[in-house]
Amino acid sequence: MEKVKVTLPDGSVREYEAGVTIKDVAYSIGSGLGRDAIAGIVNEKEVDADFKIEKDVELSIITIDSQEALEIIRHTASHVMAQAVKRLYDNVQVAIGPAIEDGFYYDFDLEETFNEESLVEIEAEMKKIIEEAIKIEKKVLPREEAFELMKSRNEKYKLELIDELDDQMISFYFQGDYVDLCRGPHLPSTGYVKAFKLLNVAGAYWRGDENNQMLQRIYGTAFAKEKDLEKYLNRVEEAKKRDHRKLGKELDLFSMQDEGRGFPFFHPKGMALRNALVDFWKEEHYQAGYEEIQTPIILDESLWHQSGHWDHYQDNMYFTKIDEEAHAVKPMNCPGGILVYKDSMHSYRELPIRMAELGLVHRHEMSGALHGLMRVRSFTQDDAHIYCLPSQIETELSGVIKLVDKIYSAFGFNYNVELSTKPEKAMGDDALWNKATDALQNAIEKNNLDYEVNAGDGAFYGPKIDFHLEDSLGRTWQCGTIQLDFQMPERFDLNYIGQDGEEHRPVMIHRAIYGSIERFIGILIEHFAGAFPTWMAPVQVEIIPVSDDQIDYAMQVKEELKQEKIRVEVDSRSEKVGYKIRDAQVKQVPYMLIVGSREEDNGTVSVRDRREGDLGTSNLAEFKENILEEIAAKNINTEDIEL
Structure with a gap:
């Protein structure tokens, strides 16, 4: 009978008669392994347990309790x-x-x-x-x-x-x-x-x-x-x-209306949360050397032919006519940003140029795919486009990776990284794609990030790094992305004047961190179950007067906190204090200030934390100092995200 050699993961080699099954091999190693064996990996291909081995192979046995x-x-x-x-x-x-x-x-x-x-x-x-x-x-x-x-x-x-x-x-x-x-x-x-x-x-x-x-x-x-x-x-x-659609309604953050299916409506409290995220984003980008721009929502159709979106993305786009000329509602911000760069001549001394845009984009999604803020037809991308010298690529990529880490850390997110390579439908030749892919890979490795390769999932104009956030439920969400692009500079004839006085092509880096502000808000709602850290909470302080006699004092406290840009409300309803406290806790307000006659007489407030309860009496100046420190530090209470 012909013999076959089976090489196991530990490098050991066993010899069997040809036709031996995966199950047989497992039992020959041990009865426990035999009972648990449900399949195998033969020469990197998964097969059934009764697969017959007819030639020499490398074999891994898949057991019932394994991840595979x-x-x-x-x-x-x-x-x-x-x-x-x-x-x-x-x-x-x-x-x-x-x-x-x-x-x-x-x-x-x-x-x-x-x-x-x-x-x-x-x-x-x-x-x-x-x-x-x-x-x-x-x-x-x-x-x-x-x-x-x-x-x-x-x-x-x-x-x-x-x-x-x-x-x-x-x-x-x-x-x-x-x-x-x-x-x-x-x-x-x-x-x-x-x-x-x-x-x-x-x-x-x-x-x-x-x-x-x-x-x-x-x-x-x-x-x-x-x-x-x-x-x-x-x-x-x-x-x-934690469903963001349910909590979004309960916390009065946003709504979806039949009159605009797939187009979210943000309410005042939702806008407070959104603005906190935007303000944070703007400050971090300013510190990182970005300049902010804004480009039109509707642009001439010819631009989308030039960018390649017409050939690769038109099924997801909306179109209209202006003065009998065809236009498209932008699904991406890149072409508009390119026109801003192209509007003037640039020297190598100016590069890198980092342009950031909170750009509203529209994409056609099938009605069955719509899902709250997670899948919408209009959303704001926190885009940025970096135009740099070839010699600056890795430095700029590392800068983006560090910025991504800094922003995600503020929300307590862990994340993993994927490198996505050239898709089937792509612009440009293999040499440029290989060059771009190598640059992304080097940047990932120099920043000591673990990563997986997602073959064929790059953008049509370049390979990309995707950042997948892990929320408090262990689910992952693809949000941030970095895309290296040698194609758009060619298609749009982008140039800079080099040290030699000649025109040269800049390299373009596309990147987003939130990805979509709307979707990021949806993720945050579910991650924190609506109990946002104080720095981003729509209402940071709820003032609760014990009786109508303290309403004037409550309003005075409110005005003092508002002067410090603390988001504050007064619950002046004719309800019992206990009811108001429970209501504020349901609304996930971080702090409640109870003010009765004693607090009014002493110029103090009684402080309650939504989790810890009564924190005792404090003078207003001390409370202000403490909450402003907490907001500035962007502290996160792990109890707010634990199951």
């Missing part, structure tokens, strides 16, 4: 869910059902509408399927046979998918009475699915195209252990409480 197993568990759970739905509903058509971050989904075409009761029934059927421990087998069929198989089962969506595949051999997974078109890998049997939960139902167009059939999408999640599932479900419940 999660996607396989969830993908299998989606198939179990589809099988359950097929058992319960005779006339259902199944579409696609992948594993996703934190769970899985499956799309179904069914006249009957799924509801909460449906999910309970489907879960119960899934449990039966799991108890049956149905063996899951992969079979690769010739294209024609695959087509006939799905045709015999009346699976129109699967037939459409097969029709689009170039493969002559198509892979399926057989799971008892259920068969699914899939590349895998999967768990050895349905019995390996232990901890799962169906979460909700949503609408989804087939293939994400609003011109196609609307399907019903059931979302669920699955974990290797029940305790991990419980932890996740607790996090989901906490996320519901």
Whole structure:
């Protein structure tokens, strides 16, 4: 019998008879490993546990409790869910059902509408399927046979998918009475699915195209252990409480109106929060050597042809006519910023030039994709464009990275970094792209940042660094970005006069830190659950008079605090003090000042913290000094973000 050599991650080599499976190898190492083995990685490709090794390979064994197993568990759970739905509903058509971050989904075409009761029934059927421990087998069929198989089962969506595949051999997974078109890998049997939960139902167009059939999408999640599932479900419940749309309404920060779908309306308290973020942004950018500009929202269509947006982005743009000439509402600020640079001749002595813009942009989003402040049709990008010499690239990139770190630190965010490389549809030649990518990589490494490479996800004009924030619920949000661009200077014929008296091309760096102010506010609302640090709280101090007799004194205290630009309100309602205190706490006001006759007589205030409660009596000057120090230091109370 022919022998094969299997090289394990520790470098050890084991010899087996050809045809040995991943499961067999695992059992040969140890019975515990054999029981836990659910798949393998053979020569960097994931395969099923029953995959037969026919030649020398490098092998890593995936166990049920490993991080790599999660996607396989969830993908299998989606198939179990589809099988359950097929058992319960005779006339259902199944579409696609992948594993996703934190769970899985499956799309179904069914006249009957799924509801909460449906999910309970489907879960119960899934449990039966799991108890049956149905063996899951992969079979690769010739294209024609695959087509006939799905045709015999009346699976129109699967037939459409097969029709689009170039493969002559198509892979399926057989799971008892259920068969699914899939590349895998999967768990050895349905019995390996232990901890799962169906979460909700949503609408989804087939293939994400609003011109196609609307399907019903059931979302669920699955974990290797029940305790991990419980932890996740607790996090989901906490996320519901922190939903920025819910808190935005309760705290009177913003609203979304039918008259402007996808266009947020900021209320006075929301604007107070927004202005705090903007003021902070402006001060930090001034200190970092940026100058602020503003460019028009609507510009001639020809500009967008020149920039390349017409070819790469027009489906997301809005258009209009002015004096019978075609114009576009800007989806990005870059072309306008370029025109400001191009308006005058520049010397190498001026470079780097750093131009920052809080620019309102509009992008067409499908109505089904809109989500509070997180996905809107108009938003303010905190853009900046740096024009520099080639010799200044790495210094400027490092400067941006340091500024990003400083700003994110003010909110208590941890973050991770991705380097995104050239996409399929891109402008420019490979040499320039490689040069730009190398420069970004060097800047990341010189700043000692850990990073991952996100191949093919760069902008159409250049590679980029993306910053992903981690919030208090452990979720990540892509906000900041740095993009190195050799293309736009070419397309717009940008120049500077060099030391030799000749014209040269500057290098252009695009960057944003908040990304979108609206979305950043949404993230902050959920991160802090509305309990913003004092420096950004819409109302920093609530003055609560004990009776109507102290209203004049309360107003006097308010005016003194306002002189220091402290955001302050007086609750003059004819309600009991306890009620007013609870209301201020619900509104997450950092400090309450209780003023009764004694405080008025002594010229003092009784201070309450929203978390710590009564802090005792203080004279107003002392309170002012303390709160102004806290605001200036941008202190963050970790209790405000802990679950």
